[in-house]
Amino acid sequence: MKIIGPDELVFGVDSVEACAAFIADFGLKHRGEKDGSGFYEALDGTGLSVYRKDDPNLPPPLPTNSMLRKTIYGVEDQETLNQLKEELSKDRQVRVQSDGTVEAVDDMGFALGFRVTRRRKLNLLPERINSPGAAPQRGFNEIGANEDAEALPRTLSHVVYFVPDAAKMEAFYVERLGFTLMDRFTGGGPFLRPALNTDHHTLFLIQTPEYMKGLEHFAFHMQGPTELMLAGSRMVKKGYQSFWGPGRHKFGSNWFWYFNSPMGTHAEFDADMDVFDDKWEARELPMMTEHSQIFLLEHRAKWAPGG
Amino acid sequence: MSADKRRPLTDVVCRLSDLEDGKAYGFDPFKRGRDTVFVVRRGNKVYAYVDICPHYGSTPLPWKKNAYLTGDAQHILCSAHGAIFDIETGVCVLGPCLGQSLSPVEIAISYEGDIRFFLGADDKLIGEPVVTN
Ligand code: FES
Numbered sequence: 001m002k003i004i005g006p007d008e009l010v011f012g013v014d015s016v017e018a019c020a021a022f023i024a025d026f027g028l029k030h031r032g033e034k035d036g037s038g039f040y041e042a043l044d045g046t047g048l049s050v051y052r053k054d055d056p057n058l059p060p061p062l063p064t065n066s067m068l069r070k071t072i073y074g075v076e077d078q079e080t081l082n083q084l085k086e087e088l089s090k091d092r093q094v095r096v097q098s099d100g101t102v103e104a105v106d107d108m109g110f111a112l113g114f115r116v117t118r119r120r121k122l123n124l125l126p127e128r129i130n131s132p133g134a135a136p137q138r139g140f141n142e143i144g145a146n147e148d149a150e151a152l153p154r155t156l157s158h159v160v161y162f163v164p165d166a167a168k169m170e171a172f173y174v175e176r177l178g179f180t181l182m183d184r185f186t187g188g189g190p191f192l193r194p195a196l197n198t199d200h201h202t203l204f205l206i207q208t209p210e211y212m213k214g215l216e217h218f219a220f221h222m223q224g225p226t227e228l229m230l231a232g233s234r235m236v237k238k239g240y241q242s243f244w245g246p247g248r249h250k251f252g253s254n255w256f257w258y259f260n261s262p263m264g265t266h267a268e269f270d271a272d273m274d275v276f277d278d279k280w281e282a283r284e285l286p287m288m289t290e291h292s293q294i295f296l297l298e299h300r301a302k303w304a305p306g307g
Numbered sequence: 308m309s310a311d312k313r314r315p316l317t318d319v320v321c322r323l324s325d326l327e328d329g330k331a332y333g334f335d336p337f338k339r340g341r342d343t344v345f346v347v348r349r350g351n352k353v354y355a356y357v358d359i360c361p362h363y364g365s366t367p368l369p370w371k372k373n374a375y376l377t378g379d380a381q382h383i384l385c386s387a388h389g390a391i392f393d394i395e396t397g398v399c400v401l402g403p404c405l406g407q408s409l410s411p412v413e414i415a416i417s418y419e420g421d422i423r424f425f426l427g428a429d430d431k432l433i434g435e436p437v438v439t440n
Contacts, residue, residue: 014378065389065402212403239372260370264389
């Protein structure tokens with residue numbers, strides 16, 4: 001299946017106003033209604049949609065308090081949509097929306113949408129560093145620590161679900177949707193990516209009891225660690241609650257910084273994730289804190305040495 | 308002499324009149340750089356809890372300063388994964404820590420309306436888990 005990755009997450013929330021304020025400060029641009037509901041996009045056109053939880057156009061909520069209502073995947077072409085429709089129709093109800101989006105639920109009841117991707121190709125500079133023994137990447141007289149630099153999410157990176165049967169979900173995404181297993185935490189914790197994505201993961205599953213079912217977090221890729229630190233520090237300065245980070249994960253190598261959000265899930269900035277092709281062989285580790293990060297820092301207010 | 312009188316109290320953290328009815332407020336009584344306790348006022352009752360969600364056991368609840376309640380202000384919300392808690396008992400009624408409870412902090416409201424927290428013998432807030440890494 002020529003699936004590219006998550007293009008849009010749809011939320012049904014308590015307070016659209018609170019979410020609008022949070023997401024704007026997180027760095028996504030609003031393309032929607034005056035009341036703050038609608039779509040919020042990253043630089044490449046992937047993003048989040050936010051509606052009131054009783055909006056009649058939303059799929060029904062999960063039986064927990066998770067506010068995620070739908071995950072929409074971008075696919076390469078109409079041909080793929082046809083294949084998905086045929087494949088999923090074998091054992092579940094599939095609807096085709098007026099805009100061509102194919103909708104169904106996965107094996108744990110998470111609502112899914114598939115549509116031809118609306119991602120725009122990015123042509124942006126990467127983070128550049130100067131490293132001894134290598135040619136400088138940042139030229140002479142170019143400053144790296146620019147406090148005023150824009151630090152905007154470039155693309156929706158991944159989602160993480162709490163699922164009561166991780167093995168069943170893994171089988172669904174691998175066998176039915178053509179995802180690849182990249183790494184695994186023993187006992188339910190597969191990192192998965194769809195066929196047309198080279199990132200270490202776009203979907204991570206955490207085995208949990210039924211009453212936890214829902215969204216653990218979503219993440220957006222930043223230019224690099226410096227933008228991640230800039231964006232995260234600005235969130236802290238505005239009074240948002242840092243949850244975990246900044247730090248660097250082991251599986252995927254991505255830098256991370258998680259914040260609590262009014263969508264009732266963590267919102268993560270990430271940067272510099274590993275990419276792989278089909279020659280990769282999956283690793284496996286027990287799920288424990290030592291294995292989830294190679295280091296963890298904690299933000300503290302400004303400080304400078306003095307005398 | 309009652310048992311309460313032997314336990315140390317924090318300084319005054321706020322006055323009852325500072326708290327709006329139906330709202331929640333975070334406090335940092337130990338100057339840790341972030342709020343570690345929060346209170347919810349309902350009428351003349353004030354409920355206080357340690358700002359740690361029982362789901363992960365060491366993480367804060369709000370998404371920003373004082374944002375501890377659901378939109379309808381009827382429950383306490385952990386905005387990390389949406390657990391909701393009964394305001395009066397601290398019990399999680401829906402979400403990832405169903406049936407578990409927030410740790411209550413005992414508070415004292417003086418006749419003048421000064422609010423202080425009781426501390427346990429180790430000078431920590433009562434109910435505050437010891438986080439070891
Ligand atoms: S940490 Fe509070 S609901 Fe998960």
